[in-house]
Amino acid sequence: MFKKMLSLLLCALLLTSTIIVAHAEDSRTGTLRVLAFNVSGIPVIGDFQGSVFTTTNDRARRIGRLLNDTGADFIGTEEDFNANKHLAAQMTNYPYHSYSSGGLAQGQGLNVFSLHPLYNIRRVTWDREFGFVAGSNDALSNKGFVYALMELEPGLYVHMINVHMDAGYDPLSVRARVSNFRQLAAFIHEELNDGRALIVQGDFNYKFKRLVKDDLYGNLLQPTGLRDVWAEVCNGGLYDTSDPAFDLDSPGDDLDRIVFRSGDDLTLTPVSKTVPSITGENGETYSDHDPMLTEFTYTPTGKTLPAPQTLELPQPVDEKMLALREIGWMFLRVFQAVIGLVELPYLIGQAIELLINGKKP
Numbered sequence: 001m002f003k004k005m006l007s008l009l010l011c012a013l014l015l016t017s018t019i020i021v022a023h024a025e026d027s028r029t030g031t032l033r034v035l036a037f038n039v040s041g042i043p044v045i046g047d048f049q050g051s052v053f054t055t056t057n058d059r060a061r062r063i064g065r066l067l068n069d070t071g072a073d074f075i076g077t078e079e080d081f082n083a084n085k086h087l088a089a090q091m092t093n094y095p096y097h098s099y100s101s102g103g104l105a106q107g108q109g110l111n112v113f114s115l116h117p118l119y120n121i122r123r124v125t126w127d128r129e130f131g132f133v134a135g136s137n138d139a140l141s142n143k144g145f146v147y148a149l150m151e152l153e154p155g156l157y158v159h160m161i162n163v164h165m166d167a168g169y170d171p172l173s174v175r176a177r178v179s180n181f182r183q184l185a186a187f188i189h190e191e192l193n194d195g196r197a198l199i200v201q202g203d204f205n206y207k208f209k210r211l212v213k214d215d216l217y218g219n220l221l222q223p224t225g226l227r228d229v230w231a232e233v234c235n236g237g238l239y240d241t242s243d244p245a246f247d248l249d250s251p252g253d254d255l256d257r258i259v260f261r262s263g264d265d266l267t268l269t270p271v272s273k274t275v276p277s278i279t280g281e282n283g284e285t286y287s288d289h290d291p292m293l294t295e296f297t298y299t300p301t302g303k304t305l306p307a308p309q310t311l312e313l314p315q316p317v318d319e320k321m322l323a324l325r326e327i328g329w330m331f332l333r334v335f336q337a338v339i340g341l342v343e344l345p346y347l348i349g350q351a352i353e354l355l356i357n358g359k360k361p
Contacts, residue, residue, distance in 0.1 A: 032152065032268075032296040035072035036162070036201040036256045037278065038289035039063050041081045042104060050285040057086045059286050064090030066278045066286075067113070072293065074150060075113040076162030078203040081141075084111060098146060099317045105329035106322075110146040110162050110202070117151040118160075119311040124187060128179035129166050132340020136167035138176065139340070140333050145184060145202070147191075149308060156266060156300060157308060159192050163202035172346070174214045177205060181219035188224045195305055197263035197298075200226065203289070204257040208241055209248040216257075226259040229294045233273045256292045267299045 040049035043056045050059070060083035067075055068091045075094070080087060082103035091097070094113040098121050101107040108123060125144035132139045145163040152158050163184065166176035184200070192198055206216050208231070217239045221228060230252050231239050238246045252273055262268045272295045279285055 029297055029299045030153070032074070032158075032298050033072045033293060034199055034201055034258055034296065035067075035070055035075045035276070035291060035293045036078070036203070036258060037063075037067065037075065037291040038078040038164075038203045038256060038287060039080050039087065040287040040289065041077075041079045041083050041087070041109060043082045049288045052280070052284045052286070057083045059083070060087040061090055062280065063087055063278070063286050066280075067091060068093050070276060070278070070293075073115050074160060074199075076146075076160075076201050077111050077113070078162070078164045078289075079109045080111045081107055081109045088113075096314075098148065098314055100322075101142070101317075102322050102329070103326055104141055105333045106142060106326055108142050108144055108146065108164070110144070110164055112146060112148050112160065112162050114148070114150055114160075118148045118314060119151070119308070120147070120149045121312075121314045122147045124183075126166065126176070126180050127183050128176050130172045130176040131166075131168065132336050132343060134340070134343040134346055135170055135173040135176075138166045138168070138173070139336060145187075145200075147187075149311070152266075152298065153300075155304070155307065157196055157305075158263070158266065159196055159198040161198070161200040161202075163200060163204065165203065165205045167205045169210055169212050170346075174212050177214045178219055181214065181216060185220050185223045188226075194308075195264035197261065197266045197268050198224075198226070199258065199260045199268070199296075201256075201258040201292075201294075203255055205255050206257065207253050207255060208235075208239075208246075209253050211241060211248075221259060225261045227261060229258045229260065229270045229273050230254075233270050233294075254290060254292065256289060258292060258294045260296070263305075265301055265303045265305045267301060269297045269299075271295050271297055 041060060064087035084100040088097060091113055094115060096114040096116065096118040098111045100111060101123055112118065123144065123146050125142045129138045129143055131137050143164050143166065145161050148160045150158050150160050165180045166173055206214060220226065231237060234252045235247060235250050236245065240246060260268050274293045275290045276293045278291050
């Protein structure tokens with residue numbers, strides 16, 4: 001009888017230990033909130049991007065204060081050009097961030113801010129872009145993407161990319177955007193093949209419902225194994241626009257997007273896609289873009305990947321050298337704009353087609 005009671009007691013203890021261990025493993029599941037926001041930082045006289053009239057620098061300060069209070073783990077900003085220092089100065093809750101690559105003439109307008117350590121920041125410009133005076137003037141800046149390695153937990157890293165794709169839906173802009181998608185896919189294959197999770201966010205200038213030939217799925221998502229948050233959360237996991245079940249009118253199919261894939265050591269699951277209210281006290285807006293916020297749950301798989309070979313912290317730039325280079329880039333942009341006048345016939349043709357066929361969604 002004593003032995004039987006002892007066996008039952010030991011069994012109960014083992015069961016309790018098992019429950020405790022399982023609970024400890026489950027508790028490692030965490031939340032990762034990623035925010036993409038085109039801050040419309042192109043320098044203009046006054047603010048014509050939102051609902052209030054203000055200066056570019058003041059608009060940046062207001063946006064910076066609002067972003068600082070979002071609580072997002074990772075924020076990517078696009079069109080973050082000449083007023084970046086005013087925006088970044090307000091984001092005191094984000095100790096880890098990139099440093100500006102310069103104003104509109106030479107810079108990308110892309111930056112990242114994080115609650116978690118960032119390493120190995122790298123900037124890449126697109127091989128192909130279209131438009132000096134046509135096609136949304138993409139060739140007047142150094143569009144591309146900025147990469148960072150984020151340490152989500154000690155020893156647990158996630159690849160993060162913030163992008164700004166070529167804009168416009170005219171044929172030459174679409175062709176440039178296809179090139180952007182394929183260049184990014186090649187970078188992911190060549191540089192990010194270590195089995196870690198990856199999140200790409202930013203201004204994709206792409207909507208599924210446009211039904212043009214840039215094909216985000218075929219040129220970027222399918223080749224890399226990435227999945228689109230909108231498609232997964234809002235559209236039943238459907239990507240084929242010819243599928244009768246694909247809902248072209250499903251809300252949230254916007255120009256700003258977040259795409260992702262899990263890693264060998266980490267499973268990412270998107271649980272929500274929202275448009276956070278980044279507005280002033282009276283509802284004032286400061287951008288022509290809605291921000292996009294995705295909340296992921298992440299669960300370590302238990303597999304440990306080798307530590308990265310290098311972990312380099314972001315380094316401040318030499319602002320004097322940046323300013324000198326900016327002058328040179330300004331002359332180049334003026335020259336490019338003059339040369340770009342040869343695009344006028346194309347621009348006029350596109351305007352006529354737009355009047356005849358109407359604006360695409």
